[in-house]
Amino acid sequence: MNATEEASSAHFTVDKQNISLWTPETLPKQGPNLVLRQPLTVRVVLICLSLTLATSVVLQVILYPWLMGTLSDVKTDAQVLKSRVDNISTLGSKVLKNSKGMEAAGSQIQMLHVSLDQVNSHISTLRNSVDKANAQIQNLTRSWKEVDSLNSQIPELKRDFDKANTLHAKVQGLQSSLENISKLLKEQNDVLQMVSQGWKYFRENFYYFSHTPKTWYSAQQFCVSRNSNLASVTSEAEQEFLYKTADGRPHWIGLTKTGSEGNWSWVDGTPFNSVQSKRFWIPGEPNNLGNNEHCGNIKVSSLKSWNDDSCDSKLLFICKLPHQSYDTTAHINP
Template sequence: MNIPGKHRMDREDEKEMNIYANADPINSFDVRTETENSDTKRHQTPQHTGSDSVKIRSSRAALVCLVLLCVLLLIAVIVLGVQLSTNNSTNYTEERNELLTNNTNLTEERDQLLTRNMQLTKERDGLSSNNQDLIKQRDQLNKEKTELSKMDGWIYYQSSFYFISSESKSWTESRRYCTERGADLIIINNTEEQDFIMKMSCSKAAWIGLTDSDVEGTWKWVDGSTLTSGFWASGEPNSYKGKDEDCALSHSSGWADFPCNDHFLIICEKKIFNSVN
């Protein structure tokens, strides 16, 4: 079966071969090589193009995944940073408030300690002053003891020295007698002292430092203090038979008021600590 197209193709091929045969061998070789390479490229191009497309798509997909992964990682880092920043801010705020509270408490404690220290300093100074006073009183007491020990009849009791005379005088003379010896008529402050005087005087009547000569009925001690309670005998004071009985004495039954010009024994008292002051 004869195909017209096929005969034409054969004749054209023969012509080309004749042309190549008559042409320059080198050029014809280059032409053939280029033709072969062109034919090879025509046959290989579709295969290489398809493989490159697959690689490109794979690369793009990998790149997209990498970008998404980076974006997710960046988002995670941002979220984590925000959370950490929030937590740190909260923790810092709490710690700051706690430190402020502690600082306030420490300031208050410091102020209290300073106040207490000032109080203790004042107390220390007061104790030091009292100690010095006690030392002076002790020295004065020792001095008085030394001086009074040379005088017959003086007795020491409850920070005072007492003396009862063997002679009788009026109340005014009796007081002068005591003051000349650095003492005064006795001031009785409590039951113990009253009992002591009774034993010392053997319950004999003796003048004490009590009088209402300034205001009738208002009895005062020789130091100017007003009598608040006493050891009056029953019915005393009474201004017996309308007499001016403005001076007090102590006897076996207690106290009694008598005329100041009457003569009785004398009880003198020398207060050691009062003399120091």
């Protein structure tokens, strides 16, 4: 069977919205109305198919360039997007680097905040110090004003000070005079007290001229019991005072020697001046008569009045007490 025969033997059935195609063998049983409407239905279907194909062709002719342009634009946009994506990737790496930099910057900022806090603390401390310094400056200013006031008073104070120095010098002079007077009064009191007890005063020394004869050693013991010694002679004036007061009566003095060949010495420890003493010996003395004259005395009323004699001879004697060694225990009963 060719195509023409197949086309003539084909049958269509249109039932509302359903279209069916049967072969002659399968053709359903049709009523009288359905057979009449088949040519019209076929035409409609063909028309619809023709319109559909025509519409599809028209749409393809019209839409194809647009679709191709659209596809080209999409490709272009895709390339642009790809380049942008690449740029975004590059920017992402930069952003990552920048984020790390930002983290480092954040840590530095935190360190800066800490430093700023420390700086603020230092600034606060400095402000406190400045406030204290200002307070001290104010105090110093007030003190300086007081100093200026005192400086203005300095000339007057200096005059007063000079007056005070003058008065002080006068007071010291008066005090020295009073001390000297007190010393003189004490000396006079000592002299009066000693004189009242039989002592004589000559050039800072007290002398006691005994009334009872004694041997030289007994006389020395007597003087020692009165805090004194037999008299030593250290000057011509003292020698003159002694021989004049002795009035020509022999008196033991503190002159002695050890053995016949010994040197003369003073019993109170005063150094013996042999050169000076030559002026005080009686001519021809000391002669150590009988090899037993080991003690010295004032024998006559003359500058040359010394004589050596036996220490066992009983003579009057002279005790000597320096005023600086004065002691109220050195009393002598007349």
